[in-house]
Amino acid sequence: MPRFLHVADVHLGFDRYDSKERTKDFYLAFEDVLQKYAIEAEVDFVAIAGDLFEHRTIQPNVLNQAKLCFQMLKDHHIPVIAIEGNHDNRPYGTQTNWLKYLSQDELLILLEPERSPQGEVVYEMWNGESGGYIDLDCGVRVLGSQWYGASAPGAIERLANAIQQLPPSLGHSVMLFHHGLEGQIARYQGALRYNDLLPLKEVGIDYLALGHIHKNYSEQGWIFNPGSLEANSVEESKYDRGAYLVELTSEGIQAELKKDYYQRPFVRLKVTARGQESLEQIEEMAIAQVQSAIQSKQLKPEKMPMVELRIEGQVGFDRLELDTKKLQQQLKELSGALIFLLKYEANAVEYASPLPEDATRLQIEQEVFTDLVAAHNSYKGRSTELAQGLINLKDLQLEDRPETELYEYIQQLLE
Known part of the structure; x- marks a missing residue:
């Protein structure tokens, strides 16, 4: 039975805390996951559902980390199939990026559906250099997509129409899609509803490999999101996350979330x-x-x-x-x-004593100074006395008394 490893949101080059050791954690997590659950598990392929890199522009050492990991898989004859995420997609109008470079170096297969002159999605078979889908020797068809942002619901309809035009798959169909479902995390704008994704199931997608949200979840036995390999923030550390080791059987999908790998506590x-x-x-x-x-x-x-x-x-x-x-x-x-x-x-601590509407100026001053002093632990026991002292100090200042006299008064007040 075909087996594959589904990872997403690797974020190589993560640099939020300006720590070389913390940046290295993301590489060590990725390397360990691939060693344990791709190479040792002898999977047929590895699927990366977007955001391999943290930034579009990367440092040489970060590129080298990716190449080391993919060369390790290549040495064990395990193909890597990837799509772009919002972090590593190419800017509008540019023709290449680092994922494309890795694909041209034959370290991964970057699946990208094309657009017809009429704006429709077109799936061409992978030809060794480009393509939107690939039929693997293990009997699995893998289809790619792009980062669509807020236009994702409309893009799904076009993707489904394009998939329907393809020759029938001889086995299971897996699709990589870098978008998130609503209701999984708070304050996430642009999340998709479950019904938005149903057209993909209707045209034969058996396993929808999601990315983008850094929290593990699955839906209805065909939609799976592993979460990020490493927590990108302290807030994210409370989420379950990992990598899915997936087996496609005639009875259905068996997807097990693997979490036992190198992670910074x-x-x-x-x-x-x-x-x-x-x-x-x-x-x-x-x-x-x-x-x-x-x-x-x-x-x-x-x-x-x-x-x-x-x-x-x-x-x-x-x-x-x-x-x-x-x-x-x-x-x-x-x-x-x-x-x-x-x-x-x-x-x-703030205090605000109630004041009558007909309070005099002196009463107002007394209450304001009392509240200010009472808010400080060191002085609240003498708040009434010290408040009167502050009023007296104000009067001395208004009388234009010399600074030495003011300082002497403060010292006597505090003593």
């Missing part, structure tokens, strides 16, 4: 401030949270994980008093993290 931690803690106590809480994660083995410094710690809630001091850079560096050293992300999202 992610750890997410949280500290909740309640507005009663001092600046020093907040720092101690953050350190204690990391230490607790190490003791529980949730965080393993020897693995050099990606770590995020969020400080949420309310703080009873000016939030800018917390030296986040210093604390972040301290926590990074303690955790052994490759990258430590400190998200400081706490707000300063």
Whole structure:
């Protein structure tokens, strides 16, 4: 029975955190997946459903990473079939890109349906240099597509019409399509509805290999999205993701998501401030949270994980008093993290005492100063006294008293 490996969103050259080690993670994940679930599993082919690269313009070392991986497959006589995604598609009006280069170097097969002068989709068989579909020796027909963006629903109709014009396939038909289904992740504009994809099933597509959304999902036993090989952000680390090892049988499709391969561990931690803690106590809480994660083995410094710690809630001091850079560096050293992300999202405690409509100016000043002082843990116990002191300080300033006298008054007030 034919077997293949379905991967998507490899994102070689990922550089969001400006870390060479983090960029290398994406290569190591791809290499390990291919070794374990393509070469050792002896699949008939590997399908890449878009976004092999993070950028259209890539560095030489990133191109070399791709070539090493594909040469490894070529040495084991495993063909690689790919399509463009939104990250690596060629800009409008250009004739080539790095996927095309790899195809011309006979390291992969880039499937691209053509357009007729009338604007219709045309599928030509792969001829060794170009084509929109290929009939493999294992009895599987693989069809390509392009990145269509918001025009995808209309493009699907044209793709289905073109597929219907092809000679019948002698076996299963697999199609690569770099778009996402609605309802899988929040805040995703332009997602397709399930009914948008049904024309492809109606013309004989047995397995629709999706990409684009970095979260694993499947639908109705014929639509499969493996998710990205590596998490592109801390937020994505909570998603299931991996690569599908697929077997096409006469009884149906057996697709198993493989997740056991090299991945950088992610750890997410949280500290909740309640507005009663001092600046020093907040720092101690953050350190204690990391230490607790190490003791529980949730965080393993020897693995050099990606770590995020969020400080949420309310703080009873000016939030800018917390030296986040210093604390972040301290926590990074303690955790052994490759990258430590400190998200400081706490707000300063605010007080707003109710005032009567006929309040005098003095009453308003007294309440405003009292609220400001009471919001700071170090001074709230003396808020009434200090508020009156601030009013007196304002009056001294209005009397044009010398600065030395003002400083002396402040010192006596704080003492």
